[in-house]
Amino acid sequence: MFQENTAFNTAFSAEAENGYDESRRHFINHAGRGLLAVGVASALPIAAAEAHKAAEAAAPPATGPLDIKLPPLEAPTDPKGADPFNPDAPDRRVGYALVGLGHLTLNEILPAFGKSKHAKPVALVSGDADKMAKVAKQYGIKASSCYSYQTYDKIKDNPEVEVIYIVLPNSMHHEFTLRGAKAGKHILCEKPMANSVKECEEMIEACKKAGKKLMIAYRIQYEPLNRQVQKLVRDKTYGATKMLQMMNTQNQAHDQQWRHKKALAGGGSLPDVGLYCLNTTRFLLGEEPTEVSAQIYSTSGDDRFKEIEENVSFTLRFPSGVISQCMTGYGSFNNKSYTVYAETGSIEMDPAFPYHGLHQERIHAPDGKQMKETPNDPGKDQFALEMDHMAECVRQNKTPYTPGEEGLQDQRIMEAIYQSARENRPVKLPAVAKIDAFRGEAPKDEA
Incomplete structure (x- = not known):
């Protein structure tokens, strides 16, 4: 079974040797505790220190949640600070x-x-x-x-x-x-x-x-700002959603990375970055598309796109009448954004899909006067959120919010997108009546 992969080891040592942003939390926490322990031990009388050690040794091991509560530092009129980690x-x-x-x-x-x-x-x-x-x-x-x-x-x-x-x-x-x-x-x-x-x-x-x-x-489905957009859409805060625009483009390095090899990547920009447009649309609406239409094209003379597509433009039609217009590409300047257009307001995420630094803006007109709102980014680590969700599902025997069935549905739709572009016609998809048909139990939103 592994034979086909050993042949690709040379290409796959494409696991890049670049540096990374090393987390200092573990070092700082432990170093800080160590310095504090030295200071306390030197200050306490020997008898008190021995008593403290004996009490620690006698304490039963913690078996339940280790939640620590602290009194607030802010007055009730100020924004509430974060709880302990x-x-x-x-x-x-x-x-x-x-x-x-x-x-x-x-x-x-x-x-x-x-x-x-x-x-x-x-x-x-x-x-x-x-x-x-x-x-x-x-x-x-x-x-x-x-x-x-x-x-x-x-x-x-x-x-x-x-x-x-x-x-x-x-x-x-x-x-x-x-x-x-x-x-x-x-x-x-x-x-x-x-x-x-x-x-x-x-x-x-x-x-x-x-x-x-x-x-x-699918980390976007666990990220707080995108989850806020989902709630606004589902609650019809600005009326019914009418249309969405999604874009995810990036200009890739001119090298022989595996993403440019069809045998390894399966396709080009669509399954890699275009998938965010597809999956996020489905996540926000909860509906499944009934029809797709698409165009695929690559600019001439670019060796990166000999085997895979550079650009894909596709439209998703939904049972409610909503249309999502999506564009994705591998050879143009970085743009990772989307906008939801509803009856009485719009919600823009720009950027929407990067790992850090997301930004949301809402425009609506209560009482006929246009108003902008920009909620704070909680700055949660998207990978920590999704790994924690999976861990909770393991511990509590729950179905993950984004199980294999969610990935299978995206694959079905991507194959229809390729078919539409190849045959130059819209492609119908099987009707799915249920909302969130392919998702498991939703993660709990942290305060």
Whole structure:
């Protein structure tokens, strides 16, 4: 099974060696505690210090939530400050294995564990043993919990690993999900779920057969500002939604990265960044499209787009009459935004899809006078939020909000988008009457 991937090791050591934003939370917290302990010990009389130690030793271990409450610092008229972070104790957190050590894992996912309440990294899987050894030392992961792609199946013997987070090129999601489920682990898989409807269906079936959960990493569905937009749309705060405009473009490096290889990526801008336009539209409305129409084109003379498409423009029609116009591209300046147009107001997210620095603006006219509102960005780490949700689903035996069925539905629609562009005609989709038909239990919004 692994033979096809070993041939790609050279290309996939495309797991880039660039630096990453290292989380300092663990170091600062522990260093701070250490300095405080030295100061207290030197100040206390010996007898008091011994009594303090005896009391600590006699205290029963904490078994329930470790929530700490503090009195407010603000007057009732001022905005309320944040509550204490209150993470689980390390021995109560869900252990994650990270498969693939590229940009996303090193720059975003591993640092996000420092902001996670319920998850911790306990294992690594990579085709680059030297890089993996360095990362393991940086994050305190045991050498015995580091695996190659060939020895990945041995992860079944590691009781610390409860969830496998697959962060690999798209073509590898299918195989490593099947192998991970067979090893008896829950799966969190990056988007797009896979390269075909058939692969998605097999991933869902493998996890069901193993009795394990499968979640697709649609981080936008867990991010607070985007969840605010969903609530405004669903509550019809500005009346019925009439149309949406979605755009996600970026200008990629001129290199031989795996995203430019159809065998590895499955497609070009559509399954990578265009998927945000598709999935976010479905997330906001709760409806499923009944028709798609699309155009695909690439600019001439650009070697990056010999195998995959550069630009896709597609329109989604919904049962309520709403139309979402979406544009995505791999060769134009970075633009990651969308606007919801409703009867009495509009909601703009610009930017909407990056990992950090999101911005929302609402325009409406109560009493006939136009008004702008800009809610504060809570600044939550999107990867910590989705990993914590998966951890809670494991602990509480719940279906993830974005299960495999959600990824399968997007794959069906993307295949219809490609068909529409190829045949130069609209393509009908099966009607789905239920709202949020492919989602599980929604995450709890934090205050």
